[in-house]
Amino acid sequence: MALPASTARRPRYGGTLRVEIAAALNSLDPAVAAPNPEISSAKDQFVELIGSARADRSSPTSASASPFRITAWEPAKHATLVANDESAGGHPFVDSIEIQMGRSAKDRLLDLELSKTDLAEIPAEEARRAAERGVRLSTSQPDELIALVFVSARPLAEDSRAREALAQAIDRASIANFILQKEGEPAGGLLPQWSSGTAFLFSTVADPGRAKEQWSRIAGSPKILLGYDAGDALEQAVAERIAVNAREAGISMSTIATPGSSPVPAKADAKLVRLRMSSSHPRIALTSFLAALDPVAGIDASPLPDSASPGQMFEREQAIVSSRWVVPLVWLPQVYGLGRRVRDWKAPGPGESWPLADVWLDDMGTTAGGAK
Amino acid sequence: MTFRIKLFIVFTFALLLSVGLVAVGVTAVTRRAFDQLNHQYSDAAVAQFSREFARRELDVTHLVQGIADAESTVRMAIDLSRPQSDVSIYVNDAHGVAQSHQLDFLDFVSSDGSIVSSAEWAARFGYKMVWVTQPVDWPSRGSFLMKVDTPNGPELGVIAVSTVRVGDKNLYVVGGQRLGKEFLASLVLPTGMRALLYQNLTPDFQSHILLDQSGPVAQADRFAPFIERAKQQSSQQRFEIFWTGNPASAEEFHALSLMGRQGDLLGVILVGSSQYEVVTLTRRIRLLALGVVGVGVCLGILLSWWGAAGVTRPVLQLAEGARRVSAGDWETRVDVKGRNEIGELARTFNHMTEQLNEQRERLVQAERVAAWREIARRLAHELKNPLFPLQTTVENLQRAKERNPEQFEEVFRESTGILLSEIDTLEKIVGRFSDFAKMPQPELGPVKLNDVVRSVLKLFEAQFSAVGRPPITPEMHLDDELPTIQADLTLLHRAIENLVLNAMDAMPAGGVVMLRTTHDACEVHLEISDTGQGLTPEECERLFTPYYTTKQHGTGLGLAIVQSVVSDHGGRISVESESGVGTSFHIALPIARPQPPPTEVPAMAEAERI
Numbered sequence: 004m005a006l007p008a009s010t011a012r013r014p015r016y017g018g019t020l021r022v023e024i025a026a027a028l029n030s031l032d033p034a035v036a037a038p039n040p041e042i043s044s045a046k047d048q049f050v051e052l053i054g055s056a057r058a059d060r061s062s063p064t065s066a067s068a069s070p071f072r073i074t075a076w077e078p079a080k081h082a083t084l085v086a087n088d089e090s091a092g093g094h095p096f097v098d099s100i101e102i103q104m105g106r107s108a109k110d111r112l113l114d115l116e117l118s119k120t121d122l123a124e125i126p127a128e129e130a131r132r133a134a135e136r137g138v139r140l141s142t143s144q145p146d147e148l149i150a151l152v153f154v155s156a157r158p159l160a161e162d163s164r165a166r167e168a169l170a171q172a173i174d175r176a177s178i179a180n181f182i183l184q185k186e187g188e189p190a191g192g193l194l195p196q197w198s199s200g201t202a203f204l205f206s207t208v209a210d211p212g213r214a215k216e217q218w219s220r221i222a223g224s225p226k227i228l229l230g231y232d233a234g235d236a237l238e239q240a241v242a243e244r245i246a247v248n249a250r251e252a253g254i255s256m257s258t259i260a261t262p263g264s265s266p267v268p269a270k271a272d273a274k275l276v277r278l279r280m281s282s283s284h285p286r287i288a289l290t291s292f293l294a295a296l297d298p299v300a301g302i303d304a305s306p307l308p309d310s311a312s313p314g315q316m317f318e319r320e321q322a323i324v325s326s327r328w329v330v331p332l333v334w335l336p337q338v339y340g341l342g343r344r345v346r347d348w349k350a351p352g353p354g355e356s357w358p359l360a361d362v363w364l365d366d367m368g369t370t371a372g373g374a375k
Numbered sequence: 376m377t378f379r380i381k382l383f384i385v386f387t388f389a390l391l392l393s394v395g396l397v398a399v400g401v402t403a404v405t406r407r408a409f410d411q412l413n414h415q416y417s418d419a420a421v422a423q424f425s426r427e428f429a430r431r432e433l434d435v436t437h438l439v440q441g442i443a444d445a446e447s448t449v450r451m452a453i454d455l456s457r458p459q460s461d462v463s464i465y466v467n468d469a470h471g472v473a474q475s476h477q478l479d480f481l482d483f484v485s486s487d488g489s490i491v492s493s494a495e496w497a498a499r500f501g502y503k504m505v506w507v508t509q510p511v512d513w514p515s516r517g518s519f520l521m522k523v524d525t526p527n528g529p530e531l532g533v534i535a536v537s538t539v540r541v542g543d544k545n546l547y548v549v550g551g552q553r554l555g556k557e558f559l560a561s562l563v564l565p566t567g568m569r570a571l572l573y574q575n576l577t578p579d580f581q582s583h584i585l586l587d588q589s590g591p592v593a594q595a596d597r598f599a600p601f602i603e604r605a606k607q608q609s610s611q612q613r614f615e616i617f618w619t620g621n622p623a624s625a626e627e628f629h630a631l632s633l634m635g636r637q638g639d640l641l642g643v644i645l646v647g648s649s650q651y652e653v654v655t656l657t658r659r660i661r662l663l664a665l666g667v668v669g670v671g672v673c674l675g676i677l678l679s680w681w682g683a684a685g686v687t688r689p690v691l692q693l694a695e696g697a698r699r700v701s702a703g704d705w706e707t708r709v710d711v712k713g714r715n716e717i718g719e720l721a722r723t724f725n726h727m728t729e730q731l732n733e734q735r736e737r738l739v740q741a742e743r744v745a746a747w748r749e750i751a752r753r754l755a756h757e758l759k760n761p762l763f764p765l766q767t768t769v770e771n772l773q774r775a776k777e778r779n780p781e782q783f784e785e786v787f788r789e790s791t792g793i794l795l796s797e798i799d800t801l802e803k804i805v806g807r808f809s810d811f812a813k814m815p816q817p818e819l820g821p822v823k824l825n826d827v828v829r830s831v832l833k834l835f836e837a838q839f840s841a842v843g844r845p846p847i848t849p850e851m852h853l854d855d856e857l858p859t860i861q862a863d864l865t866l867l868h869r870a871i872e873n874l875v876l877n878a879m880d881a882m883p884a885g886g887v888v889m890l891r892t893t894h895d896a897c898e899v900h901l902e903i904s905d906t907g908q909g910l911t912p913e914e915c916e917r918l919f920t921p922y923y924t925t926k927q928h929g930t931g932l933g934l935a936i937v938q939s940v941v942s943d944h945g946g947r948i949s950v951e952s953e954s955g956v957g958t959s960f961h962i963a964l965p966i967a968r969p970q971p972p973p974t975e976v977p978a979m980a981e982a983e984r985i
Contacts (some may be wrong), residue, residue, distance in 0.1 A: 131464065157746040174501075181500050240807035245528060251502065258526075 007122075014347065018364035020097045021342075023114055024049055025122040027079035027105030029148045044274055049102075052357055055084065068362040070095040096363035112138065112340065119343035121364065128237055129182035130338045139341040143350035145188055145195050145334030146280040148292070149228070149241060153328050155301035157272045159225050166327035167225060168217035169273070172252035173245055174209040179333045182240045186338065190331035193292055193320045199285045205324055205331070214252040226255040230271030233260035238275045241332065255371060274299065275332075280353035286311050288353065300328040379687040380712065386679030390791040394671050398664045405660050409653045418631040420564055420646040422610075424631065427562055428533070431552060432518035434506075436474045436535040439550040440514070447472075448483075452521040452539040452546035455485055462491050464550045469494040473550065480523050480532050483548035484508075491546075494524045506691075513538055518635040522550065522576060528553070531574040531633075531642050533915050554633075554642065560588035567652055571628075571645040573602050594618070598628075598645070610651060623658075624646035625849040650792045705732040745919070753922035753931060757804045761797040768793045811921065811932050817863030817943045819946075824867075824899055824964070825853045827889050831871045836947050844883030852891040860899055860967050870940040872962050873933040874903045880926055881907030881958060897966060898946075904959035910952040916952055 026049055047187055053073070070090040075083035076118035082306035084100040105122070115138050125140065151173070153160035160166065175189035187307050188195075191205025231238040242258045249256040259271055278295055280288040290306045302323050307316060323329050326349060339351050344365045349358055419886045442448055451468070467481060473481035473494035480495040488508040493499045507513075514537035521534040530724050534551035552558075557569050561681045571592055574584045580602055582595035585721060590597070601614045612630040626647045633642035692709045699707040708723045768790040775786035827869050876890045887907035893900045910918065910925070917923045918937040922931035937960075945965050952958040 177501050181463045184463060184466075240498065243496075246500065246526070247496070247498045 012097055014363040015366065016096050016098075016363070017093070018344075018366075019099045019101055019357065020122060020345070020364060021101045021103075021120045022364060023103045023106040023111045023120045024122060025106065025111070028053060029078045030084075031073070031076060037242060042076070049357075052084075053212055053357065054242040071100060073190075074099075078235065084236060088095070090360075091361055095360040097359075100359060102127065112136070115340040115342060118342055121345045122348065122362075123340045125338040125340045127186040127338050128236065128240075130186045131345050133338075133340055138344070139164075139345075141341055141348055141350040143337040143352055144197050145336045146198075146283075146353045147335040147337070148190055148193065148195075148278040148280075149187075149332045149335065150276055151239070151245065151273055151330040151332060152276050152296060152300045153273045153330075154271060154299055154356075155328070159227060160270045160328075161301075162221060162225075163327065164217045164274075165225065167252055168214045168221075168252070168332075169245075169249060169256070169329045170214075170330045171210040172246050172254055173330065173332065174215035175207045175332055175368070178241055180226045180238070183333060183335065187333040187335045189272045190325055190334045193329065193331060194289055195280075195286050195317075195334050197285060198280065198288060199316065199320070201313070201320070204317070205321075209248065210253040211248075214249075214254065218252065221234065224255065226257060227273060228236050228271045229256060229258045230261040230274040231258060231275075233262060235277075238277070241273055243316045271355075277335075282350055282354040285313070285316055289316055293319075293323075298327060302326065304329045335367050377687070378690060382683035382686055383676075384872060385678050386682055386981050387676055391672060392673035394675070395447045398661075398668050402661055404943070406657060409657065413627060413648055413650075413653060414957055416565055416568060416614075417627070417646050418649055420562075420570065421629055421631055421644075422569060422653060422779070423564070424562060424644055424646065427558075429611045431533050431554075431558065432535070435478070435518045435551050438478055439535040439548055440483070442472055442476055442550060443539050443546075443548040444480075445472075448539055448546065448548060449541075451483065451491075452541045452544075455491065455546055456544045458539040462982055463491075464491050467497065468492045469484070470497060476550070477552075478550045479484075479553035480534065480549070480551040482547075482549040484549060486544040486546070493528075494528050495523060498526070499524075503548075503958040504549065507549055509676045511536075513547075517745070517947055518551070520554065520633050520641050521551065521604075521636055524639055524812060529576045530574075530576075530578070537779070538577060549899065551933055556586045556588050556590055559586065562588075564646075567649040568649050571647060573598070573643040573645065575606060575642050585655055600749045601630060601645075602616045603626065605632055606640055609892040623651045623654040625654065648666070659838070675903050688718065689713075689721055694726060695723060705735060749920065749922055749964075754808075757930075758801065764793055764797045768797075807930055807932060811936060813935070814936065814939050814943075816868070817909055817940070819861045819863060822864050822867060823853075824862075824892055825857050827864065828892060828901070831868060831875055834872070835875055835879070839888075845883070847879055847882055847885055848887045848890040850887055852889065854892045854894055854899075857892050857899055858892050860964055860966055862964065863940075866940045866943070870937040870962075871903070873937050875934055878903060878905035878958075881905045898963045899964040899966060900962075902953075902959055903962075904957055906957040909956055909958055910950070911954070911956040915950050915952055919948070 013350070027050070031053060038280070052071075062279050070092055071084035072087045073082060075081070079106065082102040084102065086095050086098050088094050097281055106114070106123070108126050108129055111120065112125065112129065112133055113169050114203075115133070116125055116136060130140055153166050155161070175191075179187045179189050180187065188203070189207035191207040192202045193198065195200060196202035202366070205339065225328065229242050231242040239247040239258075239260070246256050246258050261269075261271065263276065276296070276299070281291040286307050286312050288307070293304040294308065296302060303319070307319060311319075324331065339348065339350050341348055346365050347358075347361050348362050351357055384967070408719065447468075451465055462485065469481045469483055470490035473479070479495065483491040483493075483497060484504050484507050485491050486508070488500050488503045488505045490499050490504055504601055510611060516536070518533050518535040521536065522529045522533055523532045531554040532551040533554055537548045537550075539546040540549065552933075554572065554574075556572075559572055562570050564570060569587055572586050575585070576584060580596075580599040582599075583591045585592045585595040585598055585602070597616055597618075601612065601616075604614075605612050605687060610633075615625055615627045618624040618626065623741055624651050629646040630649075631644040631646070632640055633644060635641040680882070689709070696709045705728065708725050712718060712721075758793045765929070771786060772783075773788045775783045775790075779786070828851065832851065835849070838844075875888060875890075882888070882905050888906075889904050891900075891902040891904075893902075919934050921930070921935040923935075924931035924933075938948055941962055941964070946963050948963075949961045950958060951961070
């Protein structure tokens, strides 16, 4: 939700920024931090924030690039960061940040409505409902891909007709429009249109007739088992919709919830994955995708050379997509809910950190701020 | 088998039959009563299910109508009636509404039949639910049973449809509640009864969709044939399942078909009632009946024995009295007790013995008189013959003395000779009477009857072929296995001599005298037969009477002596005769030592004493 530029005011210092996130870190060490099962798209940024703040905890007076340092830490629940006057950028606008970890999407949205928090991440599929309830939203470019990945070495997954049949059966538009409430967009390729510029070349239209034809060529009565992250409600909804699409196309299919920590489900022929772009640069993003998919799908995961041209990247992308080992479904943006007094927050793009040092709090809470 | 045993058996059998019939009758009546009670329980449970089902249908209808009437639903209908309306914003609405209205199934369906939102299968948005768009007056249709598709497969539900009409477009609200174990749990059934629900979701019987209130039913395969039968016949069915070999494990089921909107069979309700209580109670009653029967039988046996003894005791006393009478105890009397038939019989018996005794006394007196007369007649006859010569000789002597004294000596010598001869005859007559009167008691010893027979025949050999006499041919048919008997050899020899002599006298023109010996387990038998002219029946009757004879010069004592000897040996003698064919005497003598003869004083002994 964009606010009119005429409402911009001069930044002010002071105040405590209250943040609620889904992730719940058990340790200050990002290497051993165990987030809660709920998927948090902001987890990476939070880990990065905590990591930078932790470096100043032992010597609070030492100069550091981090604008904040940790002063209180309650594993998986709460963290307090205070402004680091020794930061290279000087004293940030807010004096401190109170971070509540492990908050559910429902609680975060409610706290935003009740002004109990200033900044909270919002699931993309809830963005529309949140906006209807008057919550200010800050939405990034679509940078998270939900894709269906066939698990290599599974007999059914190795059958290209089965992969093709299922890929043709999926109605991406309904997933984007209904499940994501139009906050996402159908994905045909591995990179978004805004990044690669070639996404429009990949079809996102379902073809149930072709799906039936391909499936009918498979002997016997196979059944595709689709796995999804047990803690991810969005993945579950998408998986069930895919099951309905497959059923209508005559494909026998069922879904199974698997632990989120399991990269390769034990029984599933395919699984849903979420891939967040590590960079807005297409080559870097594609390379990171390939690295993430390598343990699961039977694809060529070799990294792209630095000198790879857009054409080469498209060919690699097209080869993977046409093999149907990876079936891109939808692109999701990162959505943040903002309190009324939060100013100058901008949803970070791929590879970017939270711009907490730039955020300031308007004491005229009823006055609209300048978010996105 | 004695009369008492027979009577006892009859009494006992009648008692057992009566008690058995009563026991069977009680058991049958009890069983029928329990069956009726059981059927009433089943019927009540089925009725309760029907009421609960109807109530559930009404609830669902009201709930769905309430959702359709809600403002949010009306707004949805208005929004969806607009061109290019965005249905995506309603995709998750059904879930919350269904939860708030306690519905398991809820679908918002647009005018073209597309699912806007589905509570039971959220991912089905956009797909068609065509049947709901058919021209049906859904509000008046009420609820109905329906197979509902869910992510977990088809389920059975009580469904109602309501419509929200905006302009020319309808928003269909399709809601319902699951018909499953929760519904079964809501039924309040008596102890020992349970309700099962088979959801007819697949063509073939599936054991896992036969539910009770706790989930899938154990040993569901046992129901397969009955479910199949219920599927083929929509009428109510009753059947029984024995879970083990124990009849108490039986469970009777009442199958009720559940029809869908289009008359298709969607489910079968099975109301089962355990037969444990019935069987246990029946067993207890049966055991009690058996106990009563046992006690009754024991008591009945005792009473039967007592009754039989009461009936037979006087009869036995009568029998004992009759036996004593037959043994010669004419003074026997039976105790008379009671005024019933047995008492009357006893009194009659006593009266009869008194009468018999009196008649016997009179008969003895008559026989004694007759015997005296016969003796007197025979004695007169015997004595008359020698007396006449004596008289004439004495008269000759008197005449010779008076008229011819010179010849008197010669006449005297001749007359004395005659007198002595006749006196001798008189002595012989008196001697024979004396011998008969002094018949000795037999001195028993081992005797072989065959040897006696041979000895007698050897004695008569010369007479059989005497010159001037028609020949008599003796025949012997002797039993080689004839046992030795206890007898007086002399007396027996004499008796057989008499019979052979009698046979010879009966055949003046010659003939055959045959002697045959045989034996059985108790007696030896001797038959002596001739081929004479035979005897008349009257002669046969009087043949053994002393001094009775059919011969011109017989004494009439021969056969009387034979009868006396046989009687003294504990035997018996009989005669058979046929005129013109011959006569046969049959003697039977006991093999064992004979009983002493009765102490009755024979008439002849008394006659001798006289």
